[in-house]
Amino acid sequence: MTETQKKFRRRAEARPDEVLNAALAVFVEKGYAAAKVDEVARRAGVSKGTVYLYFPSKEALIEGIVRRAVAPIALRAVPDLETFEGDPRLPITMLLTVLIQQLARPEASAVPRLVIREVMSFPFIANFYRNEVLGKVMPALIRLIERGVETGQLRPVDPELTVRSIIGPLLAHVALGELFGITPAKGLELERFLANHLDILFHGISAQPEEA
Amino acid sequence: MTETQKKFRRRAEARPDEVLNAALAVFVEKGYAAAKVDEVARRAGVSKGTVYLYFPSKEALIEGIVRRAVAPIALRAVPDLETFEGDPRLPITMLLTVLIQQLARPEASAVPRLVIREVMSFPFIANFYRNEVLGKVMPALIRLIERGVETGQLRPVDPELTVRSIIGPLLAHVALGELFGITPAKGLELERFLANHLDILFHGISAQPEEA
Amino acid sequence: MTETQKKFRRRAEARPDEVLNAALAVFVEKGYAAAKVDEVARRAGVSKGTVYLYFPSKEALIEGIVRRAVAPIALRAVPDLETFEGDPRLPITMLLTVLIQQLARPEASAVPRLVIREVMSFPFIANFYRNEVLGKVMPALIRLIERGVETGQLRPVDPELTVRSIIGPLLAHVALGELFGITPAKGLELERFLANHLDILFHGISAQPEEA
Amino acid sequence: MTETQKKFRRRAEARPDEVLNAALAVFVEKGYAAAKVDEVARRAGVSKGTVYLYFPSKEALIEGIVRRAVAPIALRAVPDLETFEGDPRLPITMLLTVLIQQLARPEASAVPRLVIREVMSFPFIANFYRNEVLGKVMPALIRLIERGVETGQLRPVDPELTVRSIIGPLLAHVALGELFGITPAKGLELERFLANHLDILFHGISAQPEEA
DNA sequence: GATGAATGAGGGTTCATTCAT
DNA sequence: GATGAATGAACCCTCATTCAT
Known part of the structure; x- marks a missing residue:
């Protein structure tokens, strides 16, 4: 040949x-x-x-x-999330960091955007994404939070609902920017957004330090 | 006649x-x-x-x-947000309560859903929503947070970015439910979700009692 | 009342x-x-x-x-054409003068233009115009020419076909101007055109002076 | 293949x-x-x-x-008209003979008929025909007449207006026949019409023979 | 395998005609 | 008589799909 x-x-x-x-x-x-x-x-x-x-x-x-996109970057994080033993805030930080980096790359964010846009018209997409992506990432995240609550590192929040508090601000940030062209003024948005989000999130879910 | x-x-x-x-x-x-x-x-x-x-x-x-939907429920809240003087957590609670009640009513949530779905195809929608809705609600929210930070009721968060932490979880909750049929198991979702979200949010943004 | x-x-x-x-x-x-x-x-x-x-x-x-336009200006000339006894060139001049004046007035020429434009689509128009207008004007013209030939004022032309030589140049002049915007350069077109047309026509159909 | x-x-x-x-x-x-x-x-x-x-x-x-019909039969005659040196009545006879033969063939006369019918609705047609067809044939004819007048073969007619006397009767003949179904009685119409038209036209535009 | 000419069902839009007021 | 809102058949055009080469 x-x-x-x-x-x-x-x-x-x-x-x-x-x-x-x-x-x-x-x-x-x-x-x-x-x-x-x-x-x-x-x-x-x-x-x-x-x-x-x-x-x-x-x-x-x-x-x-x-x-084809079944194994998006996020999915590769699942095993890490599943097996992680220490402070849950670390993998949450890593997950959001990876996610936000991916969403900043148009090629990487294309599939999620397509999914959100067309999911109502194609029941297959909802099923598939629910089964293959969300159904795997979310339980891992939920268990991570559960363990955090159990070990006393996190306040007694509802793990299932708290997932929304973790990814929601990211979703809002991307939607405002991508759909409506609304971006914060100062630049360095992604890093600054992530820092602000994690600051609020961790203050919101972390157990009080003993001395407080 | x-x-x-x-x-x-x-x-x-x-x-x-x-x-x-x-x-x-x-x-x-x-x-x-x-x-x-x-x-x-x-x-x-x-x-x-x-x-x-x-x-x-x-x-x-x-x-x-x-x-026609220019004056959605959310907009009516703007004056309240603008003139409110006391603890910013109160109007935030009220805003989210109203929003979540509206989003639970299919008729009321139809326009926002349509907007999100079609905004990419119709630049007019993005402009219009940015000018008439987001451009009014978000500044009001931002100023509310600014005042909270200035009065010491809130920690020194970035007001512009914190808006994403306030509405993002709501967005995620609705998206998971509406687009993917993913709802928390126990029922009473909306109330429980809102309580969990506000719990985390307010723990996350409120100044510490002893510091205040 | x-x-x-x-x-x-x-x-x-x-x-x-x-x-x-x-x-x-x-x-x-x-x-x-x-x-x-x-x-x-x-x-x-x-x-x-x-x-x-x-x-x-x-x-x-x-x-x-x-x-409604059954009795166009041209028709009123028919009785004159029919009963005229003298030199046929006089009524021909009058007919063409009247026609060209009418065709210069948009209101007056509207019906003929509509007829020409739509006659192919509405057989009724062809029948009606043939019966009521052309069927009356043309025979009168033909007889006028016949009499001219008989009296020796005109050369022995074919009366039926000569009608085309009388009205044709007028048709061409109007068509060139109205349809294609082609008009002679010098202005005073209508009068000059009519003079040129009659000059040629009468030289063309009149019997030679010495023969007459 | x-x-x-x-x-x-x-x-x-x-x-x-x-x-x-x-x-x-x-x-x-x-x-x-x-x-x-x-x-x-x-x-x-x-x-x-x-x-x-x-x-x-x-x-x-x-x-x-x-x-597609840019090069109608008539156009091919233009070079002949342009370069012809002798008696202008010869090329005029040839041109009218060719034209009348073409107009007698439905396929060949279809485009002119369409043009006349739709020219008012499509300004493009008027422009195109004026530029490509009439704008070429008419000047050639005009110059032919001019030369005839200059050489004394034709009487001092207006060349620009005389064009209407050459093609007008043909137009009238076709219009009467095609649009209104009016044809001369005796048959052999085309030849007889052309003979009558040329007879009148040439008597009308030719300079008097010296002996007359 | 690869092509792209050909298909025809289907959708957005128009407009002559009707009819309740 | 007069109106103009309402109708729906029909038309231009698109585009997913097929298939002969």
Whole structure:
């Protein structure tokens, strides 16, 4: 097999992935319904027929996108969250740090944005995300908080509900910026936001120091 | 003018509103692009032609919906937020209580949901919401926090960023429930969620008693 | 009956005529198919319903226009043409003079233009114009030429075909100006055109002086 | 390349032309506004979608028709008219002979008929025809007459206006026949008409023979 | 495998016509 | 008589999907 052949083979194998990348870009930009298969093909550098060679329908594209992203960065943190033994504030800090870094990268945040945008139209997405992503990250987080409460490091908060207090401000920050173009004035927003959020969060959930 | 005439006149005057109600329902259910004007008309109990009698295009429907909702419940709270003098935690509690009650009512939460869903496709919506809603509520909240920090009732948090800690958990709670069907197990969710959120938030932002 | 009442009555009686005037204007401007009944009503200063009060359909409007114009200026010339005894060049000059004056007035030329424009779409128009207008003017002209040939004032031309040489240049002049905006450079076009046309025409059809 | 492939390729390349042919037929028959794209497609033997594959809109069809006919038979005569040196009556005879032969063929006269019919609704047509057809044929004719006057072969007529006397009778003949179904009784109309027209025209514009 | 010409169902929009007032 | 809100059939155009090459 010559080099050329190998390159071609490699390309051929990468085709579905390239199509999904193009579809993701178009769907995020225009919304699924307004996106055209023609444009997906054009951006993927293939013909319209080729898209249908790999995916049976336009809907299969969005399903493929969501499935392929099954293991987002966040998921890799699950084992860490599950097995962590010490102060729960440390993994929470790490999780939020990773999340916010990812959300700052358009390629990485594209799938979550697509999911939020189209989840109402595709029950499959809600099920899949609930089962594969949220259903795994959230229980890990909940158990982390439970352990924190049990060990007395955290005040007796409701672990299930407290998850919302951990990720919610991040969600609000991203939504304000991405959807409405509302960003804080001073710059360095991400770091400053994260510091302020964690400051409030940890003051809010940490048990009082004994001497207080 | 007879009773009959009055009734008909009344109906005629209410038409645009009825059409917008129907459009809102369909848009929230299917998304703007997938919604059919035919179905909007059917739900409004009129013919397709009547929709175009009052609105020049399908896009004008979504614009009409957003404009009509200019004065959402939240906005009415702005004056209260602006003029409030005492402990800032009281108006924050009231605001979140009102918000969460509204979001629990599908009719009241439909517009915000539509806005979030379609804001990327209609720059007009982002501008309008930024100018008319967020641009008014957020500054009021920010000043409230600023005053709390100045009077020493709150710790020296960043007011602009802290807004995200106040509304974010609410956003996360609604998103998890509405988009992914993820609700806490025990029931009474809204009250319990709000209590947990305020508990953490106020522990997080209040100045320590002994320092105060 | 008061003056006011009389005036109103007069107006009411004039309604159909005003509607036809409006319809004529709109039809000439946009073409029948692209004209909207709404605009006809607006220009007539009545409601759309009123148009249908006097005319059963949009097509009835064009029929009404053509019928009302049955007695165009040209027709009034027919008796003169029929009974004229002397040199045929005189009535031809008069006919063309009247025609060209009328065609220069937009109100007067509107019906002929509408007829030419829509005659292919409405067989009724072709029949009606052939029977009521052309069928009367042309035979009169033909007989005039016949008499001229018989009396030796005109060369032995074919009367039926010579009609085309009389009115054709006028048609071409109007078409070039109205349809394509092509007008001769020097101004005074109508008079100069008519003079040139008659000069050529009469040199073309008159018997040679010495022969006569 | 096999025969089959060639045939298909040929067909594919001919598609736009076939669509324009069908559109021309339908437009001439019904008028642009009343013509349906569906019927154009049906007559072209393709689906509605295919029409839009080659032409972006219904209006583009009429533009395509007019552009394609840029080089009508008449235009090919322009060089001859321009360079002709001898008796101007010869090229005029030839031009009118060619024109009348073309106008007698429905396929050849379809575009001029469409142009006359729709020129008021599509300013583009007026501009295009003025620039590309009339703007070239008429000056050539005018110069021909000018030269005839200068050489003394023609009487001192106005060249610009005399053009109307040359083509006008032809226009009238066609209009009477095509639009109103009015044809001379005896048959052989075209030849007889042309003979009569030229007889009158040349008597009308020729300088008197010396002996007369 | 890859292409892109062709399809045709479906949706947004228009507008002649009707009819309750 | 007069109105104009309401209707709905019909039209232009789009685009997901197919299939001959």
